[in-house]
Amino acid sequence: MKCQKCGTELHEDQKVCIACGTRTIRGDNYSFGDKEPWRPTKNHIIGAASVLVLLIVLLIINAMRADPPKVVAEEWFNAMTQRKVKDARKLSTPDLEENLQSHGMDLMAISEEYYSDITSNGGSVKVSEPKPAGSKSTLSVDVSVSYNNGEPARQYNLEMVKVGKNWRMNKIL
Ligand SMILES: [Zn+2]
Numbered sequence: 001m002k003c004q005k006c007g008t009e010l011h012e013d014q015k016v017c018i019a020c021g022t023r024t025i026r027g028d029n030y031s032f033g034d035k036e037p038w039r040p041t042k043n044h045i046i047g048a049a050s051v052l053v054l055l056i057v058l059l060i061i062n063a064m065r066a067d068p069p070k071v072v073a074e075e076w077f078n079a080m081t082q083r084k085v086k087d088a089r090k091l092s093t094p095d096l097e098e099n100l101q102s103h104g105m106d107l108m109a110i111s112e113e114y115y116s117d118i119t120s121n122g123g124s125v126k127v128s129e130p131k132p133a134g135s136k137s138t139l140s141v142d143v144s145v146s147y148n149n150g151e152p153a154r155q156y157n158l159e160m161v162k163v164g165k166n167w168r169m170n171k172i173l
Contacts (some may be wrong), residue, residue, distance in 0.1 A: 047164075069130040069160050069167035073141045076169045077125050080111045081118040092169040093161060098169045110172075114145070122148035130160055130167075137162035140173070 001024060002009050003017040010017060015027030032102070064071045067075070072091055079087035085107050089097075092107075100106050117123045133140035139160040145153045159171040 066165040069139050072167045073127045077127060077143060081114040083111050083115050085111050093163060095170050096118055106126060116143050123153055133159060
């Protein structure tokens with residue numbers, strides 16, 4: 001086989017002329033190794049867009065879903081036992097603080113008490129499954145605090161109310 005441009009004698013399988021670099025008949029479909037830059041196809045774009053839409057929908061559903069009351073009660077206690085009063089406040093109604101104040105207490109003082117019982121002394125908290133308490137938007141939840149040797153330390157009964165779609169700690173009964 002001869003090069004079509006310069007006439008150099010080439011091997012039958014030669015894809016490029018060794019003398020002038022012109023492609024031979026064999027080399028017509030030959031890529032020189034520098035690949036085409038990757039470009040997303042229409043399917044790639046549709047696929048990526050679908051995944052994105054699905055993610056957004058899941059995020060919205062997740063944001064709209066209210067936590068079950070037991071989870072709220074557990075989170076409230078966890079925040080309280082770690083003296084994270086700000087976090088606890090987000091999970092309670094303003095009524096809770098008024099209720100506490102009328103008993104000469106406040107969230108901070110109770111949080112200190114829980115902190116000393118549980119976080120400092122290795123005690124544990126057990127939150128019961130909240131039970132209906134009179135109305136559809138009221139629940140009662142029992143919380144027991146145990147010392148690190150397993151002996152019961154304190155027992156609390158709290159009222160939870162539904163505020164919008166969320167359950168919130170409302171009162172220490
Ligand atoms: Zn040539």
